[in-house]
Structures are given as C-alpha cells and as structure tokens.
Amino acid sequence: MGHCSLKNSGVLDKILVLPSLKIAMGLMKSTATNIILAEANELPLKHRRLWLSTKFLSKLERCENDNVFLSINTLKEWNQVMPMKPPSIIFLFVFISELEYIEKDQTFSYYKFCLKSHYSEIKMINLGLEKHNIYNSRSFLVKVNKELPNFCEIFTDALETNRNSVVGVYSQGLVDISEGIPSFYPCRTAELIAIKKAVDIIKNKTNITRTIIFSD
Structure with a gap:
C-alpha cells in the first residue's frame, strides 16, 4: 500500500x-x-x-x-x-x-427517556416529620403504625469506627444484635450486610408474616 x-x-x-x-x-x-x-x-x-x-x-x-x-x-x-x-x-x-x-x-x-430500575411501583409515604424536632422518635413510630398497621418493624444500621465496622439489627421483643465486621468493608456494604441479617432473621421466624425493614 x-x-x-x-x-x-x-x-x-x-x-x-x-x-x-x-x-x-x-x-x-x-x-x-x-x-x-x-x-x-x-x-x-x-x-x-x-x-x-x-x-x-x-x-x-x-x-x-x-x-x-x-x-x-x-x-x-x-x-x-x-x-x-x-x-x-x-x-x-x-x-x-x-x-x-x-x-x-x-x-x-x-x-x-428515563430507564426505571424498579420492577414494581414503590409507594412513597410522607410522615410529615420536622427536622430537629425532639419528638420525632415518638412521632415516627406512631405515624408508621397508622400508615402501615400490623407490620413487624426491624431496624438496621451500620457504623464505621477507626478499628472496625459494626452492623446492628433491632426489633422490639424479637432481636437485638450487633456484630463487628472487617474495617475494609465500605459503609454501603456494611449497610447491605445488616439488611441481609434482617432478611435471614425473617426467613427463620415462621410467626412473622408482614415485615418492614427500616434502613438508612
């Protein structure tokens, strides 16, 4: 050429x-x-x-x-x-x-166009809470029970420290656990690990039929 x-x-x-x-x-x-x-x-x-x-x-x-x-x-x-x-x-x-x-x-x-990533409609509920209101904790539980009655409430959270990360799962009268995980896990992964533990708890409890997992 x-x-x-x-x-x-x-x-x-x-x-x-x-x-x-x-x-x-x-x-x-x-x-x-x-x-x-x-x-x-x-x-x-x-x-x-x-x-x-x-x-x-x-x-x-x-x-x-x-x-x-x-x-x-x-x-x-x-x-x-x-x-x-x-x-x-x-x-x-x-x-x-x-x-x-x-x-x-x-x-x-x-x-x-926007590509929706969810396969079903997700209901958004406005609880009307005000930022920095000292009564938010009590108001939150009251309004959740009003909007979504007869549900078992499970709370999950993750916390990063200097040495390691901690994940927690809590439900009144059902479970109250916190476990440490290696510090190299990012916060997002730690939150997912906490949710996974909550899902496993639900699977093993035959008396639970309706559950809400609260996570940040």
Whole structure:
C-alpha cells in the first residue's frame, strides 16, 4: 500500500467509513442495505437498531446478583407473592415508551427517556416529620403504625469506627444484635450486610408474616 495525502485520506474515510457506520447503526435504509443484512444473516434494520440500542443500554446498567436481593427474591417466590421477573432485556421494552425515537433518529437518543430500575411501583409515604424536632422518635413510630398497621418493624444500621465496622439489627421483643465486621468493608456494604441479617432473621421466624425493614 502506498501513502496518500491527508485530504485524500479524509475522502476515503467519508466514502468507506461513514456508510459502514450507517449500515451498522441501521441508518442507511435502502433495499441494498436490507439485502446485505439478510445475506449476512443479520436482523432487519428496524429490529437491528432496537437491538443495538438495548444492547448498549444493558452494558451501561450492570446488574449484580447481590445476596440481599437474591434472599428477597427467594422470599417472594417462597410466599408466591410475585412470579420471578423476566429477563432484563425483555422487561426493558415495558419501560421505554419512546421506541419510535430509537428507530427513526440519526443518533441513539438515550437522553429522551428515563430507564426505571424498579420492577414494581414503590409507594412513597410522607410522615410529615420536622427536622430537629425532639419528638420525632415518638412521632415516627406512631405515624408508621397508622400508615402501615400490623407490620413487624426491624431496624438496621451500620457504623464505621477507626478499628472496625459494626452492623446492628433491632426489633422490639424479637432481636437485638450487633456484630463487628472487617474495617475494609465500605459503609454501603456494611449497610447491605445488616439488611441481609434482617432478611435471614425473617426467613427463620415462621410467626412473622408482614415485615418492614427500616434502613438508612
């Protein structure tokens, strides 16, 4: 291969690279492009563009099999409260209402919609507590019992010290434990460990049917 000028190199890029990118992204909508994709055993443009978009989204949002969520899913399956959720890519289409943008736009317009990460609606309850109010502790319990009656209340927390970290689980008349964990665990992980302990307690108590775990 011989050398060419920068100008001619730019022309070659426009001729070769841009059409290739458009074909790959599903932007060059022509009979020839559809034939090429069909011969290459690839998806049609409409489905290919949607697949590429969701494939990219799945790389941006990574889901880990966290022990806490695995335990909670096991509880749901055990109580037959909710069937197991479908694969992430399949369920993704439920939350994306702007699918036509993905099919028609010249770019992948991820900024046009918000991807919800929860699989069911989460009820937000405003207890009306005021910051620095000395009666908050008592008011909190009264209002929780009013909004969510007949629930077993379990509180979890984690504390970092100079030497180690401590996790705690408390429920009046049920459990009151605190345990030390290695100091290299970050605070977020310590909080999850405390929640995991609370979930394990719930699983082992057959007389508990309705539980709320409070965590910060």
